[in-house]
Amino acid sequence: MNLRKNSTGRLTLNDVARAAGVSRATVSLVLRGSPLVHVDTRARVEAEMARLGYVYNRAAANLRRRVSSSVALVVNDLSNPFFAEFAAGVDEALAAAGYVTLLGSTGESPERQLAVVGSLIEHDPAAIILSPAEGSDAAALARAVGPRTPVLVFNRELAGSPWDFLGLDNRRGAHLATEHLLALGHRRIAFFGGHADSSSCRERRAGYADALRNVGIAVDDDWLIESAPTRMDAAARTGLLFAREPAPTAAVCYNDAVALGLMLGLVRRGRHPGRDFAVTGFDDIPEAILAAPPLTTIAADPRARGRQAAQLVLARVEGTAPEPQRTIAAVELVVRESCMPV
Amino acid sequence: MNLRKNSTGRLTLNDVARAAGVSRATVSLVLRGSPLVHVDTRARVEAEMARLGYVYNRAAANLRRRVSSSVALVVNDLSNPFFAEFAAGVDEALAAAGYVTLLGSTGESPERQLAVVGSLIEHDPAAIILSPAEGSDAAALARAVGPRTPVLVFNRELAGSPWDFLGLDNRRGAHLATEHLLALGHRRIAFFGGHADSSSCRERRAGYADALRNVGIAVDDDWLIESAPTRMDAAARTGLLFAREPAPTAAVCYNDAVALGLMLGLVRRGRHPGRDFAVTGFDDIPEAILAAPPLTTIAADPRARGRQAAQLVLARVEGTAPEPQRTIAAVELVVRESCMPV
DNA sequence: CCGGCGATTTATAACGATCTAAATTCGTCG
DNA sequence: CGACGAATTTAGATCGTTATAAATCGCCGG
Incomplete structure (x- = not known):
């Protein structure tokens, strides 16, 4: 010895x-x-x-046993409360299962994302939970991850990736929001915000279009307004809603940040959201309830989604399901005060 | 071979x-x-x-070289935007220095915190950045961490711990907020929210008291009102401000969450924050600007604090400063619309 | 053609744990 | 009292990498 x-x-x-x-x-x-x-x-x-x-020293033990006791979480933007809650949920469930969370944030930059994934993968996580940055290159990511580490993609579809996916029921959510406005008597309803080339935006627009079509209303392309998914940009583009007469009386927004920005933009133009213009959001971030007026939105319960993501990824690590899984989480409408009847 | x-x-x-x-x-x-x-x-x-x-395989390399390339970040509550921003800043700076972030969240429970630290420490982080849960037991933590891993305590003083500390200039922040209200003509100013046994609350109260004393106003104990540092509890305790005549015309709040809760409570009682009652916050969370009216508050720039924490801890890991360091970050007043003159 | 000296390359023993197979120890029974 | 099987303990190899010291190679001068 x-x-x-x-x-x-x-x-x-x-x-x-x-x-x-x-x-x-x-x-x-x-x-x-x-x-x-x-x-x-x-x-x-x-x-x-x-x-x-x-x-x-768990690292030494893991080396010998050829196992890993960590899971990497790559998130685009922690300062977005939706993702912060998601991260909290992931960590909560991973910790409960005895795993430790390796955190990486990308600030929505595909290059940083690639670097972050490359660095995390060297620490040999059992799996990766990835909420991809906009404009991610699936092939480059697949190369960085390698074939041995399972990945769960969250929230944004990654075209042509061979990985598990957990997303929200975007289509149904937007459908619910649009139906709510229709039920209040609105007929001129815009879809406001988001980048049309992101999968979640396309799905939400599809749900919106479905709902309109169901009651025989045609989608007006002038009322499909793009913006960055941020408050600032949404506020700046408010004017586009009123470029043409007759203007819409309501807008289904891409997400809460956009909705709050739009409300800000409306106020600046002397309008009163919830009194002379109806607004819905998506995500139900904590600010939604605080806004003036409180925002009617689609709740996705990001913390529960985080726990779910952790569970899915651990199931994949432990069992060996052969096919990539697609999981779509239900969402629900929460009615507050940002939509008046017309 | x-x-x-x-x-x-x-x-x-x-x-x-x-x-x-x-x-x-x-x-x-x-x-x-x-x-x-x-x-x-x-x-x-x-x-x-x-x-x-x-x-x-960095784990194998680290084992052999007897170094570590990770830093643990233990945070009480990621769903608090202040800490989410802080975490983002930490991760940003650590990643830039080639370290990976091990995340642990405690949900404000000292027991979970102990378990989380115990689990993280087994992964042999080069250091720990700890934003302690309320009611943490410094001795138990010191035992869980052991003598070999440097710790940086953030935000809340940990009585009798031998570790580095990074905090905000709470005293000066509250002083600034109080002076602002005094300059607007307020004379009956309360200090609202927070737990009196937390170090940050004590410091903020001290700054508030200093400012009052400077202009010859005595602190009224009835106007030192405690609450949990959350919106809900703050809203519930609003009534305590008006228990006695004459009531205060303004309140310096423990933090933004409390201030927003108080504003909600005021509205419920038929008052208009910013018009017939002045409110200041602390932290400058993103919601502050969105509130109605936008909240005057003390900005602490949590993301910069995160970067700073990472830097301090890495300096400690690499150099060997002998003494525990106390670093106090400056804060500044940002005036918005929640305080009217009297 | 040998010795010597950079320039490259490599065998081997670590790092701190686990695992396998083998070695002890122990109680009990013939 | 020695044998035997069960209960405990342990030596030594191993995980994927790095550090050290030694080996090899090519080339030059004598």
């Missing part, structure tokens, strides 16, 4: 073994609660660990 | 070495860009790596 004193101060199995007068192997068995070790030995070893303040 | 085929599919240095017809050691040198290897050899090895899709 090698008894060389560990040169740095780091305590290892060896140190505990020596202190307790047993072999490394025995200490290892104690650590993992094996029934093989004699109860007295166990007690002695455990006492020694406590006395010395030993801490387990 | 051991040529046993790797049983799992995982590619290792060995596989690359074999494919390129060189030794493991050479491949390792190539990986680290050593000038020792011949340029032709390097090219051949690199080609082989690309062809096979080799990915570096």
Whole structure:
């Protein structure tokens, strides 16, 4: 047995073994609660660990056992409360399952995203939960990830990726919002915000169009207005809604950020959201309830989505489902005060 | 040389070495860009790596080199935008320095916090950035962390801990807010919200008291009102401000969440924040600008604080400053529309 | 043609854990 | 009292990488 004193101060199995007068192997068995070790030995070893303040080195153990106890979470923007909540949910569920979360944020930059994934993958996560940046290159990502690490894509479809997907029922959500406005008597309803080339925007627009078609209203292309999915840009583009007479009386917004921006833009133009123009959002971020007036929106419960993502990815890690899975989470309409009847 | 085929599919240095017809050691040198290897050899090895899709196993390397390339971030509540921004800043700076972020969230529970720290520490982070849960037990934490991992405590003082600290200038912030109200002519000013036993609340109250004392106003204990630092609880306690005549005309709030809750509570009582009652916040969360009216508050720039925390902790990891450092970040008043003159 | 000296390359022992197979120890029974 | 099977313990190889020290190569001068 090698008894060389560990040169740095780091305590290892060896140190505990020596202190307790047993072999490394025995200490290892104690650590993992094996029934093989004699109860007295166990007690002695455990006492020694406590006395010395030993801490387990999971990296070394994982290396030997060829397993991983971490999952990487790559998120585009933590300062968006929707994703912050999602991240909290992911971490909560991973921690409960004994995994640790490796965090990476990309700031919506596909290049940074590639770098982040490349760095995280070197830490050998059991899986990756990826909420892709806009304009991600699926092939480049697949190359960076390699074939051995399962990935769950969240929220934005990644065209042509071989991975599991968890998304919201965007189509149905927008459908619900549009129906709500129709039921209030609105007939001139715009779809406001988002980038038309993102999958979630396309799906939401489709739900909106469905609902209109169901009641025999044609979609007016002038009322399909794009914007960056941010408050600022949405506020700036408010004017586009009123470029032509007759203007719409309501807008289904791409998401809450856009809706709040639109409300700001309306106020600046002297209009009163919820009184002379109806607005709906999507996501139900915490600000939605605080807005003036409180925003009617589509709730997606991002924290629950986070837990769900963690569960899906762990199922994939442990079991071996053969096919990539698509999971679509239900959403619901929460009515507040931003839509008046017409 | 051991040529046993790797049983799992995982590619290792060995596989690359074999494919390129060189030794493991050479491949390792190539990986680290050593000038020792011949340029032709390097090219051949690199080609082989690309062809096979080799990915570096940093855990194994770290084990051998006895270094760590991760930093743990333990945060009480990611769904609080202040901490979400902070986390984003931490991750941004750590990533730039080549470290990966291990995330742990505690949901404000000291027990979960202990468990989370215990789990993270097993992954051998180079350091821990800890935003402690309320009611943390410093001694228990110190035991869980052990003596070898540097810790930076953020935001809440941890009594009797031997660790570095990064905090906001709470005292000065509250002082600024109070002075602002005084300058607007207010004389009956309350301090609203927060738990009096938290260090940040005590400091903010002290700044508030200083400012009042400076103009010869005594602090009225009836106007020191506690609440949980949440919107809900703040809204519920609004009535306490008006228990006695004459009531205050303004309140310095513990933080933005409390201020927003208070504004909600005021509206419910038929008052108009910013018109017949002045309110200030603390933190400048994104909602602050959206509130009705937009909230005058103290900006702490949490993302910059996150970057700063990362930098401090890395400095500690790399250099060896002997003394624990206390760093207090400046804050500034941002005036919006929630305070009318009296 | 040998010795020597850079320039390259490599064998081998670590890092801190686990696993396998083999070696001990122990109680009991013939 | 020695044998035998069960209960415990352990030596040694191994995970994928790095560090050290030694080996090899090519080329030059003598």
